[in-house]
Structure formats: structure tokens, C-alpha cells
Amino acid sequence: MSQSKKYTINTRKAISETIEGETIIIDLETGSYYSMNPSATALWNAILEENLIPVDKKNILDFVQNLESEGLILESSSSADKPLADISQFSDPKLEKYDDMQEMLLADPVHDVENTGWPNLKKK
Amino acid sequence: MNPLISIIIPYYKGERFIAETLQSVLSQEYSNIEIIVVNDGSPAESLKALAPFEKNIRIISQENKGPSEARNVGIRASQGELIGLIDADDLWPKDHLTLMIPYLTEQTPYDLVRGRVEHFKINSDGSHEKSEPVFWEMLLGSGLYRRTLFDRVGFFDPSMRAGEDIDWNLRVRESGSQEKRIPEVVLLYRRHDSNCTNAINSIKEGQFTSIRKKLARMQTHKE
Numbered sequence: 484m485s486q487s488k489k490y491t492i493n494t495r496k497a498i499s500e501t502i503e504g505e506t507i508i509i510d511l512e513t514g515s516y517y518s519m520n521p522s523a524t525a526l527w528n529a530i531l532e533e534n535l536i537p538v539d540k541k542n543i544l545d546f547v548q549n550l551e552s553e554g555l556i557l558e559s560s561s562s563a564d565k566p567l568a569d570i571s572q573f574s575d576p577k578l579e580k581y582d583d584m585q586e587m588l589l590a591d592p593v594h595d596v597e598n599t600g601w602p603n604l605k606k607k
Numbered sequence: 608m609n610p611l612i613s614i615i616i617p618y619y620k621g622e623r624f625i626a627e628t629l630q631s632v633l634s635q636e637y638s639n640i641e642i643i644v645v646n647d648g649s650p651a652e653s654l655k656a657l658a659p660f661e662k663n664i665r666i667i668s669q670e671n672k673g674p675s676e677a678r679n680v681g682i683r684a685s686q687g688e689l690i691g692l693i694d695a696d697d698l699w700p701k702d703h704l705t706l707m708i709p710y711l712t713e714q715t716p717y718d719l720v721r722g723r724v725e726h727f728k729i730n731s732d733g734s735h736e737k738s739e740p741v742f743w744e745m746l747l748g749s750g751l752y753r754r755t756l757f758d759r760v761g762f763f764d765p766s767m768r769a770g771e772d773i774d775w776n777l778r779v780r781e782s783g784s785q786e787k788r789i790p791e792v793v794l795l796y797r798r799h800d801s802n803c804t805n806a807i808n809s810i811k812e813g814q815f816t817s818i819r820k821k822l823a824r825m826q827t828h829k830e
Contacts, residue, residue: 500815507818509811516818584821587745587773588814 487535487567489559490547497555499527508555514585517555523576529568530556537570546576553580610711612640612704612751613687617677619647621695622656624797628695629660631795637704643667643685644695645677675763675771678747682762688754692747698795699748707751710787718759718784721750722793740792745772749794756784764820770813777821 492499499508504521519527526546529536538544550556614632618625625644632642642664644657648671657666667684669677674694682690689711693699707720723740730736743749760778763771779786 498811500811502819505819507815507822509814509818518818518822584773584777584818586743587776587817 486539487537488547489533489535489561489565490530490551490556491533491559491561492531493555493557499531501528509588510553510555511588512554513582514588515553515580515582516584516588517553517581518579520575520577522572522574523578525572526568526576529573532565533559533561533563534565534568536568540570540573542576543570543573546573546578549578609639610689610708611687612637612689612691612708613682613685613754614640614642614691614693615678615681615685616642616644616693616695617647617674617681618644618649618653618657618695619671619674619677620649620653622653624696625656626659628693628697629664631698631701632693633660633663634701635699635704636701637708640691640704641665641685641687643681645669645681647671647674647677672765673768673771675767676765679762679765682754682757690752690754690757692750692752693794694748696797696799697748698797700792700795702791703793704751706789706791706793710789711751711753715787716785717753717787718756719750719752719779720787720789722789722791724749724794724796725792726796726798728798736798740790742788743796745776746794746796747772747775748796760784767813767816769809770815770817773814773817774820777817781821781824 496510496512497508498511499506501524504524506519506524506527508517508519510516523546526536526543536543536547538547551558616628629642644664644666646654646666646668648669657664667680669680678692689708691704706722710717710720721742721744724743724746725740726738728736756779760782763775767774
């Protein structure tokens with residue numbers, strides 16, 4: 484029997500957008516951003532839908548562990564009954580990380596929502 | 608050296624704070640300035656707030672096309688060697704221009720100067736909050752720019768209604784332009800309570816668009 488795990492997106496940190504099979508993720512806490520190829524996008528969408536992710540293939544396990552170590556996803560303890568994701572779409576998932584826009588991506592009222600965006604906020 | 612500085616303010620329904628913004632620009636220690644307010648299709652009611660300043664500002668009106676096109680129109684219509692940009696709710700300390708002009712003379716190699724930003728918020732109970740001074744590269748009001756910079760890197764992308772500042776700053780950076788950073792606070796950036804879902808979604812969309820445009824440029828460069 485194949486081994487599988489369930490994950491959720493760490494919505495405290497990560498926002499994502501997919502256009503034409505390419506997903507961009509922004510880490511709101513660090514200002515890093517990531518791009519994903521179509522294979523990785525399929526995997527990310529499966530996580531978004533909280534499907535079971537088969538992790539007995541090394542490339543999938545490596546990828547998921549990478550997302551986890553970046554803090555973009557969390558292992559889920561949900562017992563909700565969800566289908567096993569279709570592994571055929573996950574042939575070559577690739578995640579590329581970029582740190583060259585941190586100042587710009589952090590300078591944004593988006594973060595006011597959770598009171599995390601103000602640098603060293605202090606009251607007069 | 609006494610260059611003319613053009614200050615461009617995109618204006619859309621900004622009546623709540625525009626008087627404070629204009630006052631902060633008119634209070635600059637440096638006086639050789641022209642102020643261009645580009646009314647981006649605001650209703651007539653919103654224009655009343657500009658009336659007390661009519662002698663000091665030039666107003667250009669256009670149909671609502673977003674802040675990118677408003678700034679572009681203002682810059683194209685302006686005469687100054689140097690360009691300042693400020694949004695209709697933010698404030699400049701009175702030494703904003705005097706601090707930065709010395710780095711944009713004929714003898715200096717810089718294309719733009721940037722100073723620090725202090726975020727401030729006035730709460731409904733009248734209390735003030737402010738942040739530590741920081742560099743926020745994307746905030747256009749924290750810089751002073753040579754006109755030639757726009758000739759080289761282009762204008763703001765009129766198809767973007769949010770995030771156009773990120774996109775433009777990325778292009779500035781990629782162009783190899785020389786930036787001077789000074790430690791002083793040159794922009795007081797107003798935070799609002801009214802960060803409604805629509806505004807936040809539009810900012811997110813602008814961030815994603817800027818990133819995609821940048822990755823596409825990187826790809827083209829590789830090819």
C-alpha cells in the first residue's frame with residue numbers, strides 16, 4: 484500500500500496565484516517568492532484541495548519536504564476523507580525561490596490585516 | 608544649482624487628505640518647483656478640495672485610467688529636470704527636497720536618491736502611531752528622480768492599476784541605474800483603517816503581476 488500524507492497551505496505566510504499552469508507563491512513573512520512549473524502546480528493544487536499526497540516517490544517527497552521546510556505548507560491532522568491525488572501529474576515538480584524583492588513585497592498594506600507588516604511599530 | 612523640480616500627484620477622490628499633502632509640498636524649503644495634480648476622473652465634488660490651491664498647482668484632468676497613467680501624463684507634461692512623486696494622502700517633511708537635490712547635480716553620478724520612510728496612522732480616537740524609519744523601495748514618494756531615468760527605463764505600466772510602483776522599481780534596478788540612499792526620513796506614509804478586501808486583492812494582484820513580468824524579463828534575457 485502506498486504511503487500518503489495530508490497537508491494544508493500555511494495561509495499565515497503563503498499566498499499563491501496560478502496562471503496558465505505556473506504558480507507564484509509569495510511568503511508574506513519573509514518577502515521571498517517562488518515560482519512553480521506545471522507539475523509542481525498540480526501538486527500545489529492537490530494540497531490546496533487537501534487531497535492525500537502520495538509520498539513514496541522520492542521526487543514528490545523531496546518537493547513536499549522542501550515546501551514544508553520553507554514553511555509554506557503544514558502537515559495536516561485532519562481526518563476528513565479526501566481522495567488520493569493523481570500521481571501521474573507530479574512527474575517533475577520544481578520550485579524556484581527568489582529573494583530579490585523582499586523590500587518591495589514586505590512594504591505593503593496587505594500585512595496590516597494580521598498586524599504583521601509594520602516594522603517595529605511603536606506608539607507615540 | 609537651482610533646478611526646476613516637477614512634483615506629480617495622481618488624484619482620485621483624494622479630498623480627505625489632499626490639503627495636508629499639498630501643504631507639505633508647498634512648505635518645502637526649496638522653492639523652484641512646479642506642482643502638477645493629475646485628476647484621474649474624480650467626481651466634481653472631489654475637486655473642491657483643490658480649489659484653495661489653484662494658484663500654486665496645475666491641474667490636468669483625464670478619464671479614470673489609474674495611477675500609472677496619471678503619473679505618466681503628469682511627468683510628460685512637466686518641465687523639471689528632476690521629478691518628485693507623492694500620493695494624495697502622504698506627507699513630505701519640509702527638507703525632503705533640500706536633502707536630496709545635492710545628489711542629483713551635474714557633478715554627481717546618481718540617477719535617483721532615496722530616503723527613509725516613516726509610516727504613520729491617526730486612529731479614530733486621535734492617537735498617533737508611527738513606525739521606525741525604514742527604506743521602502745517601492746514607495747515612490749521616498750525618492751527624487753532625474754527625468755532621464757524615465758527616458759531610460761520607461762514609464763509606469765498603464766495596464767497595472769496596482770503594483771505599478773513595484774514593477775517600475777524593478778525595472779529601475781535591472782537597468783543598472785545608480786541610486787543614492789540617505790538615512791534621513793523623507794516620506795511620511797499614511798496608513799489607513801480602510802484597507803478593504805478589494806484594495807488588498809488589488810495589491811496582491813499587482814504584486815503577482817510584477818513578479819510575472821520580472822520572471823518573463825529574466826527568461827527573455829536568458830534566451
